[in-house]
Amino acid sequence: MEKEKISNGEISNLGVTDLELIITFSRVANGLLKHNVMDKPQILANLEALIDDPMPYALKKGGKFKNLAEKVIELRKEGKFVKQQRSVHELKKEIANFPVYGVENIEPGALAQMRTAIQLPIAVAGALMPDAHHGYGLPIGGVLATRADTIIPYAVGVDIACRMCLSIFDLPADSIDAKQDDLKSLLLNNTHFGIGSETKSHYDTTLFDRLEWSATKQIRSLKNKAYKQLGTSGTGNHFVEWGELNVSEGALDGVPSGNYLALLSHSGSRGFGGSIAAYYSEIAMKKTKLPQEAKHLAWLDMNSEEGQEYWIAMNLAGDYASANHHEIHNKIAKAMKLEPLMRIENHHNFAWKEQLADGTEVMVHRKGATPAGEGVLGIIPGSMSTPGFVVRGKGNAESINSASHGAGRLMSRSAAFKTIKRDLVAAELLDKKITLLGSDLDEAPMVYKNIHTVMAAQHDLVDVLAKFQPRIVRMADPKERPED
Incomplete structure (x- = not known):
């Protein structure tokens, strides 16, 4: 069975266009993959984050991406690998209505979290149960329906x-x-x-x-x-x-x-x-x-x-x-x-x-x-x-x-x-x-x-x-x- 690899195309999709840099990225990425240090989604997520901000990786002593981050920083100082602004998904401007059961007994923090959740661009509908209280991301007691092709781990x-x-x-x-x-x-x-x-x-x-x-x-x-x-x-x-x-x-x-x-x-x-x-x-x-x-x-x-x-x-x-x-x-x-x-x-x-x-x-x-x-x-x-x-x-x-x-x-x-x-x-x-x-x-x-x-x-x-x-x-x- 052919071994899993991270292709040059997948690296270029992250915003790396210079061929020499693509090869460098590929060598690091596939080395980590080959030696089972990380799996493919985790490697690609780290590379994407490194391109966005290499400094945390460069400062991490013994980090797996340290040399790569230092290379990116060096190129940027030379004006050769200008940081690309990663797009931030904007929240919907208007807050859609959603039912709140037992609203008189629900803390404001939970209500605020649910209002934020319903503003996600992928949100379709929501509801807040009467036992709701503040949590991470979606409040405890929150119900959120999103587009069928999306899933939110913290929800x-x-x-x-x-x-x-x-x-x-x-x-x-x-x-x-x-x-x-x-x-x-x-x-x-x-x-x-x-x-x-x-x-x-x-x-x-x-x-x-x-x-x-x-x-x-x-x-x-x-x-x-x-x-x-x-x-x-x-x-x-x-x-x-x-x-x-x-x-x-x-x-x-x-x-x-x-x-x-x-x-x-x-x-x-x-x-x-x-x-x-x-x-x-x-x-x-x-x-x-x-x-x-x-x-x-x-x-x-x-x-x-x-x-x-x-x-x-x-x-x-x-x-x-x-x-x-x-x-x-x-x-x-x-x-x-x-x-x-x-x-x-x-x-x-x-x-x-x-x-x-x-x-x-x-x-x-x-x-x-x-x-x-x-x-x-x-x-x-x-x-x-x-x-x-x-x-x-x-x-x-x-x-x-x-x-x-x-x-x-x-x-x-x-x-x-x-x-x-x-x-x-x-x-x-x-x-x-x-x-x-x-x-x-x-x-x-x-x-x-x-x-x-x-x-x-x-x-x-x-x-x-x-x-x-x-x-x-x-x-x-x-x-x-x-x-x-």
């Missing part, structure tokens, strides 16, 4: 395919009190939290037989890490918890009305997804220049090599995130010698190829938003002491078939440590009969919005089918750096 999010998963067991809810020690042990023995946390035994590793794990150099380099972290949950707002699930009559097929023992988990694609997000976000920001306030909304062209690579990696991260949850739920179910009556799950940091109500094909980014197409089941959690809800989407076109992904934060983590008192948290947990394993003040119930207010703001978006009340909550140990 998907750093924790690609962060996900909810619920298993309903045919045991009464009061099992939580009757068998509390056993249920605590099941969580402690079958969950793993923390940055870099790994598992030594697996339930099902067939996901790693997929061809996509060999699709790109970036994916291949992360496969071993992903394997070791299969079945782990990370830090921040990620959790695995037992709770009481109250199911309404006729709400869930195959599950009679009543109160059940249920297992709920929240986490994503771990180090694999985080590395993919960082890698392609960097490439997007180097290739797509935007005004400062919109720089984190840089997109990749879906017709480009890097766009296709990200699409493959993102979808693989989605399946991997699902497998992570299944590992936890299946291990616990096996230890209980009991199959769940039903399992419900959904992503909330992802991009989907969809159609708007008028038939326009778009890329829908839901960053901290739950898919809520007509009849689609999903889970919207509250906090460690407040209920979450199993919902069915109504297919509301105005919200781009979306709903909130939780209650949403009221305050930053640093503010939580400064203002929240431990005795008040302890009193709240005691009042709600919550047993907490791990966590710290930055995930206290008080840092979140009122989940009932959030649900009331989206009654046009979802129907509530069941209510989940947390009782035994497992999270990362205190002081672990959050990665949600």
Whole structure:
């Protein structure tokens, strides 16, 4: 098979026209490619950035592009390789209307970020969910539909395919009190939290037989890490918890009305997804220049090599995130010698190829938003002491078939440590009969919005089918750096 190369044409497309300089660029680029130092999209992105501004590369001691940057600087001093102004994509002058659910409870920073996002030249439609708060690029709780041939890594999010998963067991809810020690042990023995946390035994590793794990150099380099972290949950707002699930009559097929023992988990694609997000976000920001306030909304062209690579990696991260949850739920179910009556799950940091109500094909980014197409089941959690809800989407076109992904934060983590008192948290947990394993003040119930207010703001978006009340909550140990 012919080895991959970076052609002279690809280099000249970056703005290099002098033949001698093209040869020099080619020698450096293909040398890096040959020795597997970087892959092709990363090399081209760095070359493009170097042409724009060689000084950072020239100053980097031992940098791979240092000699090349010094050559460019030398030529410019001689007036031979004049810097070409890279075009900056201008934002739309007018801000298109977009629906905001629960606007009275959304911070100004999140609204400002959504207004910037809707001004992107590739933006088609947007919506802001009632749990929205400030994030990178697109706010958490933001939904953005862009042209179908574009995708924005930061509008998907750093924790690609962060996900909810619920298993309903045919045991009464009061099992939580009757068998509390056993249920605590099941969580402690079958969950793993923390940055870099790994598992030594697996339930099902067939996901790693997929061809996509060999699709790109970036994916291949992360496969071993992903394997070791299969079945782990990370830090921040990620959790695995037992709770009481109250199911309404006729709400869930195959599950009679009543109160059940249920297992709920929240986490994503771990180090694999985080590395993919960082890698392609960097490439997007180097290739797509935007005004400062919109720089984190840089997109990749879906017709480009890097766009296709990200699409493959993102979808693989989605399946991997699902497998992570299944590992936890299946291990616990096996230890209980009991199959769940039903399992419900959904992503909330992802991009989907969809159609708007008028038939326009778009890329829908839901960053901290739950898919809520007509009849689609999903889970919207509250906090460690407040209920979450199993919902069915109504297919509301105005919200781009979306709903909130939780209650949403009221305050930053640093503010939580400064203002929240431990005795008040302890009193709240005691009042709600919550047993907490791990966590710290930055995930206290008080840092979140009122989940009932959030649900009331989206009654046009979802129907509530069941209510989940947390009782035994497992999270990362205190002081672990959050990665949600």
